[in-house]
């Protein structure tokens with residue numbers, strides 16, 4: 001098991017050896033993977049855990065009396081405790097396994113359908129992923145609650161004065177991402193939480209983009225709900241976590257009906273199981289949950305501070321190099337930013353740049369990044385987004401920069 | 413003037429692309445084709461004629477002239493536009509039935525297959541569908 005000590009020096013070369021996929025070629029070029037904000041890559045240590053699960057103790061959990069079921073249940077519940085500790089969650093039963101951030105948000109949004117009344121207000125930020133917009137719009141349609149938007153400013157940060165204006169005793173819920181996926185902006189969630197609590201509202205923080213870079217302490221933040229996806233933090237797809245304050249989790253109705261989430265079932269009435277099972281109907285992604293725990297072990301062994309410091313170095317290096325390209329504009333220039341560079345070159349469509357970069361073996365994301373309101377704000381069809389992880393290198397950034405130059409020459 | 417068949421035109425395009433040694437040259441050529449694509453009349457660059465790809469937008473318009481369909485199209489991305497130019501060259505000015513019978517496998521042959529993949533979301537797959545729909549519509553009209 002990986003130990004939680006921070007290496008004195010960060011040796012990216014040896015880190016890269018943990019990620020088999022980084023050896024592959026794309027279009028006959030060595031892969032440069034800069035789409036980490038969409039999905040991060042998986043280290044061998046996590047792959048081994050997945051293989052071990054299916055090779056040795058694959059079984060359904062919480063149900064069987066046999067040895068395999070017991071082993072799988074233990075490993076799954078141990079993973080829950082790893083998540084609990086990582087996010088400093090008071091109790092394991094407040095650490096809910098989900099299929100990902102989107103699922104976590106939907107559990108809360110659908111529960112709030114029972115809580116909100118017509119005329120109540122909920123507040124979203126202009127920097128959200130569609131996952132953190134659409135469920136709330138659906139909720140507002142259902143309940144008659146009113147959706148308000150915290151506006152953004154030109155450098156890609158939220159307007160906190162405007163936010164304070166939006167708050168009132170009608171505010172029931174605010175949902176905002178910790179880090180914007182399209183721009184990398186780190187939002188002032190501490191301030192948002194404090195101000196929202198002052199008017200009696202609750203706050204859901206979408207931590208999908210923050211979790212790979214920032215170790216959030218949900219108790220220090222005093223946040224009401226925090227959601228993440230494993231696949232953005234070296235874990236597998238299809239698994240994530242929802243943290244909720246106990247009073248909310250008790251109050252919210254179950255999201256889905258099924259096995260595992262019940263206490264007693266008769267055809268007259270079913271009583272629900274307690275937390276966390278109330279929200280975990282059906283057979284979960286058992287292997288995924290266990291692998292999520294292993295991914296946290298892996299990242300914690302390197303250390304989140306080490307990771308953040310190194311990624312910041314990459315961000316500064318990449319920003320400086322890319323900015324030197326004539327006609328290149330970076331979107332999102334907050335002082336507080338994760339290692340994401342969203343950019344366009346004047347007169348060139350982002351799709352064209354992305355296509356040429358792919359040909360050169362560089363994987364970036366192009367388009368609106370599921371954050372159309374941001375693109376509308378800047379009046380652009382999308383951006384090219386390079387997002388770095390701790391296993392990337394400055395040499396790879398040089399390859400990106402050269403590839404962007406080449407694309408620019410071809411396309412202008 | 414005798415019009416070449418779709419197949420002949422597609423063969424011609426394949427041969428043109430065979431002259432290039434690598435993808436860079438092929439793309440540069442395609443970008444040139446995109447730049448020289450005859451402009452679509454601005455009045456057709458509206459939502460009525462738009463095909464919304466997630467990544468790039470495409471506009472297509474069709475007109476029937478002497479029992480043949482004339483297509484004009486445009487895109488906001490130049491690589492998409494280059495492929496449009498190739499598609500238009502192969503389909504425009506052809507009778508509806510020929511358009512319906514034709515396929516786009518020549519795009520694979522010139523090494524641009526990935527652009528017609530639905531995951532690209534660039535609007536091209538829908539554009540081809542739209543071209544075929546125009547052909548069906550005009551054929552139905554001619555049959556009346």
Ligand SMILES: Cc1ncc(COP(=O)(O)O)c(C=O)c1O
Pocket residue numbers: 037038099100101102103129131132177179180181206208209229
């Ligand atoms: C900020 C943010 N929220 C939500 C999501 C959705 O995550 P998932 O698709 O894992 O549910 C993403 C993923 O792109 C994201 O970046």
